[in-house]
Amino acid sequence: xxxxxxxxxxxxxxxxxxxxxxxxxxxxxxxxRAFEAGWGGVVWKTLGIDPPVVNVSSRYGAHHDQNRRLxxxxxxxxxxxxxxxxxxxxxxxxxxxxxxxxxxxxMMAPIEERAWKDxxxxxxxxxxxxxxxxxxxxxxxxxxxxxxxxxxxxxxxEQVTRWVKDAVDIPVFTKLTPNITNILWSAEAALKGGxxxxxxxxxxxxxxxxxxxxxxxxxxVDGKGTHGGYCGSAVKPIALNMVAEIARTPETRDLHxxxxxxxxxxxxxxxxxxxxxxxxxxxxxxxxxxxxxxxDLIDGMSQWMDDKGYTSVEQFTRAAVPQVANWNELxxxxxxxxxxxxxxxxxxxxxxxxxxxxxxxxxxxxVKEDGHREFVVIDEECVGCNLCYHICPVPDCIxxxxxxxxxxxxxxxxxxxxxxxxxxx
Amino acid sequence: MTIxxxxxxxxxxxxxxxGHIGHNDPDDGFSDLHPAYSTxxxxxxxxxxxxCYDAPCVTACPTSIDIPGFIRKISTGNPDGxxxxxxxxNIMGGTCARACPTEVLCEQACVRNVSEDVAVEIGSLQRFAxxxxxxxxxxxxxxxxxxxxxxxxxxxxAGPAGLSCAHRAAMLGHDVTVFEAKAKPGGLNEYxxxxxxxxxxxxxxxxxxxxxxxxxxxxxxxxxxxxxxLGALRDGYDAVFVGVGLGAxxxxxxxxxxxxxxDDAIAFIEQxxxxxxxxxxxxxNNVIVIGGGNTAVDAAIQxxxxxxxxxxxxxxxxxxxxxxTEYEQELAKINGxxxxxxxxxxxxxxxxxxxxxxxxKTELQNGKLVGTGEKFEIRADQILKAIGQKIKTDDLxxxxxxxxxxxxxxxxxxxxxGIFAGGDCIKSGEDLTVQSVEDGKQAAIAIDAFLKTA
Numbered sequence: 001x002x003x004x005x006x007x008x009x010x011x012x013x014x015x016x017x018x019x020x021x022x023x024x025x026x027x028x029x030x031x032x033r034a035f036e037a038g039w040g041g042v043v044w045k046t047l048g049i050d051p052p053v054v055n056v057s058s059r060y061g062a063h064h065d066q067n068r069r070l071x072x073x074x075x076x077x078x079x080x081x082x083x084x085x086x087x088x089x090x091x092x093x094x095x096x097x098x099x100x101x102x103x104x105x106x107m108m109a110p111i112e113e114r115a116w117k118d119x120x121x122x123x124x125x126x127x128x129x130x131x132x133x134x135x136x137x138x139x140x141x142x143x144x145x146x147x148x149x150x151x152x153x154x155x156x157x158e159q160v161t162r163w164v165k166d167a168v169d170i171p172v173f174t175k176l177t178p179n180i181t182n183i184l185w186s187a188e189a190a191l192k193g194g195x196x197x198x199x200x201x202x203x204x205x206x207x208x209x210x211x212x213x214x215x216x217x218x219x220x221v222d223g224k225g226t227h228g229g230y231c232g233s234a235v236k237p238i239a240l241n242m243v244a245e246i247a248r249t250p251e252t253r254d255l256h257x258x259x260x261x262x263x264x265x266x267x268x269x270x271x272x273x274x275x276x277x278x279x280x281x282x283x284x285x286x287x288x289x290x291x292x293x294x295x296d297l298i299d300g301m302s303q304w305m306d307d308k309g310y311t312s313v314e315q316f317t318r319a320a321v322p323q324v325a326n327w328n329e330l331x332x333x334x335x336x337x338x339x340x341x342x343x344x345x346x347x348x349x350x351x352x353x354x355x356x357x358x359x360x361x362x363x364x365x366x367v368k369e370d371g372h373r374e375f376v377v378i379d380e381e382c383v384g385c386n387l388c389y390h391i392c393p394v395p396d397c398i399x400x401x402x403x404x405x406x407x408x409x410x411x412x413x414x415x416x417x418x419x420x421x422x423x424x425x
Numbered sequence: 426m427t428i429x430x431x432x433x434x435x436x437x438x439x440x441x442x443x444g445h446i447g448h449n450d451p452d453d454g455f456s457d458l459h460p461a462y463s464t465x466x467x468x469x470x471x472x473x474x475x476x477c478y479d480a481p482c483v484t485a486c487p488t489s490i491d492i493p494g495f496i497r498k499i500s501t502g503n504p505d506g507x508x509x510x511x512x513x514x515n516i517m518g519g520t521c522a523r524a525c526p527t528e529v530l531c532e533q534a535c536v537r538n539v540s541e542d543v544a545v546e547i548g549s550l551q552r553f554a555x556x557x558x559x560x561x562x563x564x565x566x567x568x569x570x571x572x573x574x575x576x577x578x579x580x581x582x583a584g585p586a587g588l589s590c591a592h593r594a595a596m597l598g599h600d601v602t603v604f605e606a607k608a609k610p611g612g613l614n615e616y617x618x619x620x621x622x623x624x625x626x627x628x629x630x631x632x633x634x635x636x637x638x639x640x641x642x643x644x645x646x647x648x649x650x651x652x653x654x655l656g657a658l659r660d661g662y663d664a665v666f667v668g669v670g671l672g673a674x675x676x677x678x679x680x681x682x683x684x685x686x687x688d689d690a691i692a693f694i695e696q697x698x699x700x701x702x703x704x705x706x707x708x709x710n711n712v713i714v715i716g717g718g719n720t721a722v723d724a725a726i727q728x729x730x731x732x733x734x735x736x737x738x739x740x741x742x743x744x745x746x747x748x749x750t751e752y753e754q755e756l757a758k759i760n761g762x763x764x765x766x767x768x769x770x771x772x773x774x775x776x777x778x779x780x781x782x783x784x785x786k787t788e789l790q791n792g793k794l795v796g797t798g799e800k801f802e803i804r805a806d807q808i809l810k811a812i813g814q815k816i817k818t819d820d821l822x823x824x825x826x827x828x829x830x831x832x833x834x835x836x837x838x839x840x841x842x843g844i845f846a847g848g849d850c851i852k853s854g855e856d857l858t859v860q861s862v863e864d865g866k867q868a869a870i871a872i873d874a875f876l877k878t879a
Contacts, residue, residue: 066500067472346539349478365479373479393475394540 002305006313008278009171009196009256011129015040020281021106028090037291041102046079046134053078061208061218072234074208078140088126095127108134108146117167124168136177136202138229151177154189161193175199183242187252197256201239203229232284236262247276247321266300274320333407336384336400338377344397347373351388451704454730455620467553471500474545481534487863488515508558509567516592520614521859522552566637571598579662584612585858586668586848589865595640597873606648616695619723650820664872667846672817681773690724690811709807714738716811717747724809725762736762741769781805837868
């Protein structure tokens with residue numbers, strides 16, 4: 001079995017799987033269960049200055065598919081609603097009882113130097129491995145000038161990061177909000193403030209659904225609803241892009257990244273790490289299935305590493321980053337065509353109608369003499385868009401085959417049809 | 426009375442719903458063969474549908490219901506919309522969902538058979554949708570009548586073909602009078618389908634629902650040839666539709682056929698459908714059923730469920746030649762029916778009362794079925810004949826009959842102008858409710874065109 005131990009922001013972890021700061025890490029009871037289940041670390045649910053916040057009922061909304069599988073959740077819960085001293089005492093106990101497991105203290109405070117520094121020091125004294133700055137919460141706390149209200153202003157991100165770095169001598173993770181126009185601005189600000197790592201993404205601002213009987217957004221609080229933070233597998237693509245942007249940009253690439261956002265399976269985790277994450281945080285998958293999902297996260301990643309011959313996670317961390325390019329760097333002369341394997345085709349016709357109605361009319365439907373239908377790609381019309389490949393319900397029935405060509409690698413800046421063309425060197 | 430060959434509920438899992446009944450409580454044996462889907466089951470199954478384009482299942486349905494379309498509506502939480510999609514193509518979609526041999530129609534064509542070896546259970550989904558709509562009594566009838574034409578149409582027979590024709594004709598703005606020989610509407614849906622396929626008086630509820638469109642009047646106890654004649658109807662109405670089914674049964678041609686205890690299976694099923702409680706229905710201890718179609722199977726299973734000790738179904742050819750589907754044959758075996766192939770009845774044995782039947786084994790010689798000379802006997806105190814029905818020609822004077830069916834052109838018009846026909850009494854597709862519904866619907870459309878040009 002491959003070695004899954006990893007190191008992020010100078011912290012050693014048994015494996016790359018931490019529970020993100022959220023309800024699952026709200027108290028010792030849960031954290032103990034998580035460590036027993038195999039999680040390498042936890043980011044304790046965000047701590048604030050007393051008196052504790054008060055939460056509402058209910059708190060979660062859901063985005064289901066038609067089979068009632070959860071694609072995403074949003075929530076309007078605030079930070080920990082338990083007294084700071086209780087949380088810190090339980091953190092101390094957990095650190096003593098599980099010395100090999102990582103505990104990071106998440107925190108937020110109003111935009112005042114003293115508040116950030118005092119709270120950070122109290123948390124550090126509880127023996128946490130590091131501190132994560134919650135600059136992302138998009139509901140409730142931001143209306144009080146915290147969370148994403150800070151995270152959306154790069155100068156404030158830099159400022160609070162610096163305050164905390166000055167106050168404590170343990171690693172600091174700046175947790176970023178996706179509710180911005182360009183993640184690089186906040187990442188650069190965190191870097192300037194001295195962050196050892198960035199954690200991303202926090203939840204995405206959202207209204208997840210509307211109850212059509214009461215005409216109230218979900219989750220409903222006595223006849224009213226509000227925007228909440230969206231999480232779960234549905235937000236994974238947003239998170240992956242932001243992680244990759246930070247990892248591939250020269251100014252920010254040296255930041256360690258704790259990848260968060262819809263990580264549900266070991267494959268998701270590998271993708272996050274291949275695109276720049278040094279470790280990952282999971283929340284929604286655990287909330288849906290319980291802490292036991294870590295078993296397959298560990299086992300799946302380990303099996304995959306064995307299959308690929310990787311002996312440490314560092315060997316594939318950031319392996320996909322060099323292949324992330326700007327559109328302008330793509331080869332305009334590369335061409336693929338869909339190929340339909342008639343032996344695998346079940347004749348559902350979905351490739352035909354999708355292409356016919358919405359793409360390039362490149363899949364013909366021929367009715368044969370025996371009544372069976374044959375779907376044939378018209379190569380001249382096929383632009384290699386991938387739509388049929390993705391909608392086909394049968395794996396490997398449609399493949400995308402590169403067209404053999406002797407044309408050179410040519411980008412748009414070099415392309416003859418580009419009026420702004422630059423001479424190829 | 427016609428027999429509907431090849432008519433049964435379809436289900437991939439033959440074992441469920443085959444509840445054995447003891448001799449003491451026959452009524453238990455006639456509850457739903459397949460329990461209705463819950464909403465959760467309907468959601469799960471509807472999401473298995475791939476929403477095929479130009480779907481093979483639609484082509485396989487005689488009424489061409491937009492199956493992917495209605496299943497998608499179920500999956501999005503729109504079951505009443507799904508029901509309207511079904512009923513716009515097949516106003517008796519509720520009966521067809523229960524009684525169609527879906528395993529050889531829509532479900533046989535499902536692409537999931539190729540990818541997973543298990544079809545989407547289209548019949549159960551159709552039932553879910555139609556039942557959902559029909560349960561909402563507060564809703565108006567889902568179809569509106571076109572502006573009234575003032576034309577009067579006579580329909581002979583309140584079976585699936587006649588009622589389907591009447592409904593579509595009413596929808597097109599015509600007024601319809603239906604003449605029915607029996608006391609109740611529904612035809613074979615009321616009298617000919619196995620009781621466990623049509624529970625809860627569904628046939629009557631469906632007719633009531635169908636009549637909700639308005640413009641349809643039914644006169645009961647009006648038999649063709651006795652109370653009404655085609656000539657008089659043609660004179661009194663703008664057009665006539667004949668949906669009389671197959672009124673006569675075939676005979677074995679053996680001495681003793683009129684003996685007490687030798688019955689038509691179709692009459693047995695009819696009597697059982699009309700008997701409540703089912704335990705009041707008399708049945709023999711040792712029952713022989715002759716035939717290879719679904720009426721034979723239906724009769725055999727129901728005799729067993731009524732408490733017969735031994736039920737033997739005898740068919741003159743092999744299992745692969747039976748018109749009962751594989752599923753239906755399997756259902757017979759699960760219900761404890763002994764099925765014997767390759768034997769033909771040669772004698773009815775009686776000794777004051779019926780005691781049994783003599784058979785001769787058969788085989789194929791050069792493609793021809795012949796007796797082998799080897800004989801055996803099976804004891805019986807009841808014999809049910811299910812060897813097919815035929816048309817009663819006496820009352821159909823004026824129109825051409827060929828191959829035992831009324832001849833119609835491509836517009837369902839008989840050789841008598843203005844008289845149309847459909848259902849089992851013509852040669853269209855299989856003798857199935859779903860085919861009769863399609864015939865009636867298409868005939869009404871043809872009648873409408875005929876009336877516009879007349």
